[in-house]
Amino acid sequence: MIRFENVSVTYRDAEAPVLSGVDLEVPEGELCLVVGRTGSGKSTLLRAVNGLVPHFTGGTLAGRVLVDGRDTRTHPPRELADVVGLVAQDPQAGFVTDSVEEELAYSMESLALPEPVMRKRVEETLDLLGLADLRHRPLATLSGGQQQRVAVGAALTAHPRVLVLDEPTSALDPGAAEDVLAALHRLVHDLGMTVLIAEHRLERVAQYADRVVWLPGGGRPPVGGAPGPVLAQAPVAPPVVRLGQLAGWDPVPVSIRDARRLAGPLRERLAGPPEVPGSPGEVLLRADGLRVRYSTVDAVRGVSLAVGAGERVAVMGRNGSGKSSLLWALQGTGRRSGGSVEVAGVDPAGLKPGPRRGVVGLVPQQPADLLYLHTVAGECAQADRESGRAAGTCRELLDRLAPGVPDSRHPRDLSEGQRLALVLAVALTPSPRVLLLDEPTRGLDYPAKTRLAAALRGLAERGHAVVLATHDVEFVAEYASRVVVMAGGEVVADGPTAEVVTASPVFSPQVAKVLAPRAWLTVADVRDALAAR
Known part of the structure; x- marks a missing residue:
């Protein structure tokens, strides 16, 4: 169904090909998992399947990519739309309508399918992905995880023979991720669909894969085979x-x-229990009766929270439970409908942007929103100046999180993981007393997450407090000293990490x-x- 014949891809002004010597065949009815370090070329490989590389992205593609017998060199993306469905890393960037139901129908409208067929497939997809309650919701009001499910659904309604997904579970809570992957598993086994997935959260996907393709990077050809043997030799196991x-x-x-x-x-x-972390220091962040309301929706309902110096707190919960609304309200620029917040003795909502960054920093779900200069070096230099830090401080932090990102590269041309690492470095440069992070591990491979955990742990050891909202249970296990679980805008569990996470499957x-x-x-x-x- 998919065949790569000695494929190499080189982008303009790049020193080396991002993909080199790719010989790969994925037969019909297989689920193939593509793994590799951040920036190893996974997204490029996926986009070559439907012709976006090189027809849309530019660059030079050597060799040949065949999909259902069609050569992507002579068939641009529009001529492959009936065969290949693509779900990109950033679902919001691919939306073309305003509501959930309209977005699910759009790909079928583009293929001129009859209205009864469209109606039937929309209903099937709403049920398959648990979107029925959201069918009339504006896309802009959905959480990141809900948007991701809509993007997957929009690709499925066209009934493609090949489905290509780039980080499809990165914004989903564990339960929703299992639902999406189980649906893909049924499509592969029951309908013979061919599925190609690039994913960093391999703990979620590996068990479903028929084969794994590891991209080692550095110009080396990929390694493919059964999941166990390939993952055992990869650094992203x-x-x-x-x-x-x-x-x-x-x-x-x-x-x-x-x-x-x-x-x-x-x-x-291992009969004895692991060590329990020590007690936190002075309270740096305190919220009392915090409420956030959007129109008729209570996103945060009377949350009270105290976080001490040295604490590493993970806020967990299903998509739409209020995690992001809570972080923005704590940071001071988000909506508050009631309650109070103090960070290091002051309410950040009353501070100007410069002083606020030194008190509380926030990395949002869409980190690219904070990047506005034309080069990585420019972003790092600007962060140093705005924070009053020595030149090179931000660049040093970036090298710790994602080594080898070129100074001259435009931030929009970075991989999702590299872009996130840059925003994290910018946020960490002023060394805020409290750091808030919303899904900070999206797009990061396991080694990068380990480096991030070490950086945040070092920040906490120096007397700062770190609060992150995440669905990444493996990162929480590695990093957090305390877990707060939210549901329906309220805190339903709060305690040491081992106690909270082991109590919930x-x-x-x-x-x-x-x-x-x-x-x-x-x-x-x-x-x-x-x-x-």
Whole structure:
């Protein structure tokens, strides 16, 4: 169904090809998972399938890409629209209508399908992805995760034979991600659809994959094969694979079920509980009775929260539970309908932008909104000047999070993960007393998330407080000292990370599921415990 024949892609002014020597065949009815480090060329590979590379992006494509027998060199994207459906990293950028129902119908209108067919497929997709309650909602009012589900649905309604998805679960809560992936699994097995997915949260997707293609980067050709063997040699393996390597399991398991069958002896060796983090310092952030209301919707309902110096707090909950509204209200520029907020003794809503950045920083779900200069070097230099920091401070932070990003590159030309790393570096430059982050790991591979966790942990150790809203349970396990769970705009759980996440199968990380009832959360914790014994 999809064939790459010695394909290389080189963008204008690039020093080296972003893809080189790609020979790949994905047969009909397979789910193929594409993995690799941030910036390794995953998005380029996916966009070559429907001809966006090079017809839209520019650059030079050498070799040949065939999709259902059509050569993408001679068939532009419009001539592949009936065969290939694409869901991009940023769903909002691809919307062309105003409401959920209209967006689901748009791709079918473009293909001139009869109205009865369109109506039937819209209803099927609404049920398949749990969107029925949102059908009349304006797209602009949806949460990031809800928008992502709409984008997936808009691609599915055209009934393409090939579906290409770039980070399809990055903004979804664990439950919604399982629903979307289960739907894709049914399409592959029941309808013979060919699905190509690039994803960093491999703990969610790997168990569904028929094969994995690893892009090593650096001009090296891809490595493809069965999920276990390929992930075992890749630096972006999910926790269950790394736990299997640590324990010496052969073959290396990809699913929780397979790992639990092998984990009995390891559980016995880990009889003692892991260490519990110490108490926080002075309270830096306090919210009392905080309320946020949009028209008839109560997004935040009387939330009271205190965060001390040195705390690393993760705010979790399903899409639309009020996490983003809470962060914006705490930062001072978002809507508040009631209650009070103090950060380091002042209400940030009363501060001007410059002083506010030194008190509380916020990285939003769409980090590109904070970038407005033409080069990475310009953004870093501007952050240094605005924060009163020594030249090179922001660039040093960026190198810690995503090494090798060129100074001359336009921020809009960076990968999603590189762009996020740049915004994080800009936000960290003024070293705010409280740092708020909304889905900070979208587009980041496992090594990049480990570096981010180390940077935020260092910030907390220096007496700052960090609060992040996230659906990334593996990052929470690695980073957070405390978890707050929201539902319907209210706090429904608040406590130490191990206590909260292990009590919920939805928010529990892979290691905890494999080693339950032992409360171990990360591979690093297990490695340290085994070394100590």
